[in-house]
Amino acid sequence: MIDTTAFGAAVALLAGSLDAWIWVVPGLLIGLLFGALPGISVSMAMALVLPATLYMEFLPAIIFLTSVYTGAGFGGSIPAVLINIPGTSSAVATTFDGYPMARQGKHNEALGAALFASCIGVLISYIVLLLLVQPMAEIVLRIGPYEMAAIGIWGMVLLGSIGASSVAKGLFAAGLGVLFGMVGMNTAGYMRGDMGIVWLLDGIPTIPAMVGLLAASQLFALVNAKFIVESEAERSISLRRILAGGAMVLRNPVTLLRGSAIGVFVGAVPGIGSSIANLLSYGETRRNAQDPESFGKGDVRGVIAAESANSSSEGGSMATMLALGIPGGGATAILLAAFAMHNVVGGPRFMEESRDVVYAIILSNFAQAAILVVVGTLFVYGASTLVRLPLRYLIPSVLVMSTMGAFAIEGSIAGPITLFVFAVLGWLLSRYGFPVAAVVVGLLLGRLIETEMLRAWQLAGGDPWYVLNYPWALAIVGLMLVSLGLSVRRDMRKRRLAAARS
Amino acid sequence: MTEGLTRRKIAWTELGFVTAIAAGVLAFLIEARGVSLDPQNLLLLQPTAWLVLGLWAVLAFGCLTRRVPAGEAPRETAADVLRILALVLAFGLFTAGLEQVGYDVAICAFVLVALVIGGERHPAALLLFPPLFTLAVIQGFRLLIPYPFPTSVL
Known part of the structure; x- marks a missing residue:
C-alpha cells in the first residue's frame, strides 16, 4: 500500500523546498481565472503556463501545473452557477442545479457548496490515489468497449429525461442529442449528416454547442429581465452564506462520497474521465433521492454531486498517468509533456524508481485542496459581483466572450457558428418545454456510446452473444436494470400513497 | 371550443x-x-x-x-418576444459578420445594439462601453490564443 520510506522522503523533499510551495497560490489563481473564463479549458490554461515551467526544477514545475489543474477544475463551476455556462464538459451537471440556485438568489450557497465539494473531492481522490494507485491503474486497463458502452448507456438512462415536463419530450430531446453526437465520420469511416461542411466531418464541436444550448439560449430569454437575481435583497454577496454553502456539503456526506467515488474510478478511464463522471454522479444522486423532482430546480445536492465527481476525477486521471504513463485527457497530456521537458518518463518505471516524487506530488495536492478553500472563497466572493451587474451589460458581454471562447477552442469560425445555431435551438427547445440538458447529455454520450458499440460489434464479428464473454459489462447493465426497477417500484409506491391520501 | x-x-x-x-x-x-x-x-x-x-x-x-x-394570460407580451427576436437577429448578424467586417467592428456593433435592445439609453454608456469592451476582449484574446483573427481597426 504505502511505502513508508518513500513517504518519509517525500515529506522531507517538500519540507526542504521553498520552490515547491511558492507556485501553489499563483497556480491556483491562474487556474481559477482561466477556468472561470467561458471557452478556456483546463488544458488550454495549462498549455499557456507550460513554457514557464521549463526553467523550474521538476517537482516545483509539476506542482505548479497541478495547482493550475486543481484551480481550473473548480473555476469552471463559477460561470456554470452564475450564468449557466459550463466552461468544460465536466461542469455540465453543475449547471443543472447551480444556475437555478443562482436565479433564486442562492448564488452564495451554490458557489460555497461547489467550492467545498471540489476541495473535499480533490482531497478524497488523492487519498485514494495514495493508497490504491497501482490496483486502480490495473482495473482501468481491463475496461474495454463493452464496459464503456455499458457506462455510457447507464449515463444516458440516468439523465435522459432530466428536467422534462413529459417523458416524451425528455426522450425526444435525449434522442436528438444522441443524433447530434453521431454527425460526422464514425470510427468505421462512414460520413453522415455533415451536409458537405468540412468541419462537421469531426462531428459537431461539442463545447460551443454545449455553451450555445445551455447558456446563450438562457441569455436570449433573459433579455426582458433586469438582473440574474430578480430580488434586490437576494443580490447580496455574503461570506457567511458562501461558508453556509460549504456547511451544506458536510451535511450531505453520502452525496459527497458517492460523487467522489464515481469521480475517482470513472475519471481514471482515459478519454472520458471527468466529462462523464459528473453526469453519472448527478444522475445517481437524483435517482437515490427521496424527492428526485426537486433536482433541476435548485437542489444543492445536485451541485455537490457534480462538483465532487468532476474534482475527484483529477485524482483518477493522475492515477492512470502516474502508474501507466497514459494521459486520460488534455490536462494530463500536458503534465506528461512537462515530464518530458524535464527528461522524465511517466509510467510504471517512474512509479518504481521515483516513488518519493510521486508521493510528494500527491501530498502537495492535499495542500492545494486545503489552500483552494481559502483562495477559492476569496475568488468566489469577487466573482459573485456578476449577479449585481445589470443584464443589459452582462448579456452582450457574455455572448461575446462565449463566441470568442468558441473561436479559441475550434481555431476557426466553426466555433461561433455552432454556438449561434445551438443557442437558437436551445432557446426554442426550452421555450416549448423540452429539457435542453437532455440534448447536452445526448450530445456528450451519443458519440461515446456509438464508438464503443462499434468497437464491441467489430470485436464480436456481429455476434450479439459475444457479450457473454464480458461479465463486467453485463454486471453494469444488470446493476443498472436492478436500480431502475427499484426506482420505478419506489415511484409507484409513492404515487399509490399520494392517491390513497387524496 | x-x-x-x-x-x-x-x-x-x-x-x-x-x-x-x-x-x-x-x-x-x-x-x-x-x-x-x-x-x-x-x-x-x-x-x-x-x-x-x-x-x-x-x-x-x-x-x-x-x-x-380558459382565459389564461400569455406568458409574455408581443414586445417581450420581439425584444428576444431582435437579440437573436443581432447575434446572428454578429456571428455572420465576424470574418466579414472584422472581429473588432462586429463586437463593437453587436454590444452597442444589444445594449440598446436591453434598454440602455444613457449616451455616455452607449458611447464608451462598446469600444472599451471591444479593446479589452480583442487584446485579451490576442494574448490568450495562438491563431490570428481578422480585425479592421485594432
Whole structure:
C-alpha cells in the first residue's frame, strides 16, 4: 500500500523546498481565472503556463501545473452557477442545479457548496490515489468497449429525461442529442449528416454547442429581465452564506462520497474521465433521492454531486498517468509533456524508481485542496459581483466572450457558428418545454456510446452473444436494470400513497 | 371550443417546431441509409432516429389536442418576444459578420445594439462601453490564443 520510506522522503523533499510551495497560490489563481473564463479549458490554461515551467526544477514545475489543474477544475463551476455556462464538459451537471440556485438568489450557497465539494473531492481522490494507485491503474486497463458502452448507456438512462415536463419530450430531446453526437465520420469511416461542411466531418464541436444550448439560449430569454437575481435583497454577496454553502456539503456526506467515488474510478478511464463522471454522479444522486423532482430546480445536492465527481476525477486521471504513463485527457497530456521537458518518463518505471516524487506530488495536492478553500472563497466572493451587474451589460458581454471562447477552442469560425445555431435551438427547445440538458447529455454520450458499440460489434464479428464473454459489462447493465426497477417500484409506491391520501 | 374550465387550443408554433426537427431527423436518416446500410453505419443511428420520429407522432398529437385553462394570460407580451427576436437577429448578424467586417467592428456593433435592445439609453454608456469592451476582449484574446483573427481597426 504505502511505502513508508518513500513517504518519509517525500515529506522531507517538500519540507526542504521553498520552490515547491511558492507556485501553489499563483497556480491556483491562474487556474481559477482561466477556468472561470467561458471557452478556456483546463488544458488550454495549462498549455499557456507550460513554457514557464521549463526553467523550474521538476517537482516545483509539476506542482505548479497541478495547482493550475486543481484551480481550473473548480473555476469552471463559477460561470456554470452564475450564468449557466459550463466552461468544460465536466461542469455540465453543475449547471443543472447551480444556475437555478443562482436565479433564486442562492448564488452564495451554490458557489460555497461547489467550492467545498471540489476541495473535499480533490482531497478524497488523492487519498485514494495514495493508497490504491497501482490496483486502480490495473482495473482501468481491463475496461474495454463493452464496459464503456455499458457506462455510457447507464449515463444516458440516468439523465435522459432530466428536467422534462413529459417523458416524451425528455426522450425526444435525449434522442436528438444522441443524433447530434453521431454527425460526422464514425470510427468505421462512414460520413453522415455533415451536409458537405468540412468541419462537421469531426462531428459537431461539442463545447460551443454545449455553451450555445445551455447558456446563450438562457441569455436570449433573459433579455426582458433586469438582473440574474430578480430580488434586490437576494443580490447580496455574503461570506457567511458562501461558508453556509460549504456547511451544506458536510451535511450531505453520502452525496459527497458517492460523487467522489464515481469521480475517482470513472475519471481514471482515459478519454472520458471527468466529462462523464459528473453526469453519472448527478444522475445517481437524483435517482437515490427521496424527492428526485426537486433536482433541476435548485437542489444543492445536485451541485455537490457534480462538483465532487468532476474534482475527484483529477485524482483518477493522475492515477492512470502516474502508474501507466497514459494521459486520460488534455490536462494530463500536458503534465506528461512537462515530464518530458524535464527528461522524465511517466509510467510504471517512474512509479518504481521515483516513488518519493510521486508521493510528494500527491501530498502537495492535499495542500492545494486545503489552500483552494481559502483562495477559492476569496475568488468566489469577487466573482459573485456578476449577479449585481445589470443584464443589459452582462448579456452582450457574455455572448461575446462565449463566441470568442468558441473561436479559441475550434481555431476557426466553426466555433461561433455552432454556438449561434445551438443557442437558437436551445432557446426554442426550452421555450416549448423540452429539457435542453437532455440534448447536452445526448450530445456528450451519443458519440461515446456509438464508438464503443462499434468497437464491441467489430470485436464480436456481429455476434450479439459475444457479450457473454464480458461479465463486467453485463454486471453494469444488470446493476443498472436492478436500480431502475427499484426506482420505478419506489415511484409507484409513492404515487399509490399520494392517491390513497387524496 | 370550451369544455368546463379548459378550452382546446392547437399549439401551432410548437407543432411547427417539432415537425421541423422531425423532418431534419428523417433527412439525416435517409442520408445515412444512402451512405451505407452496413450495421456499422446504422447500429445506433437508425434505432435512435426511429425513436425520435415515433415520439414526434406522440408530441404532434399532444399539440393538436392541447387544452389550456380558459382565459389564461400569455406568458409574455408581443414586445417581450420581439425584444428576444431582435437579440437573436443581432447575434446572428454578429456571428455572420465576424470574418466579414472584422472581429473588432462586429463586437463593437453587436454590444452597442444589444445594449440598446436591453434598454440602455444613457449616451455616455452607449458611447464608451462598446469600444472599451471591444479593446479589452480583442487584446485579451490576442494574448490568450495562438491563431490570428481578422480585425479592421485594432
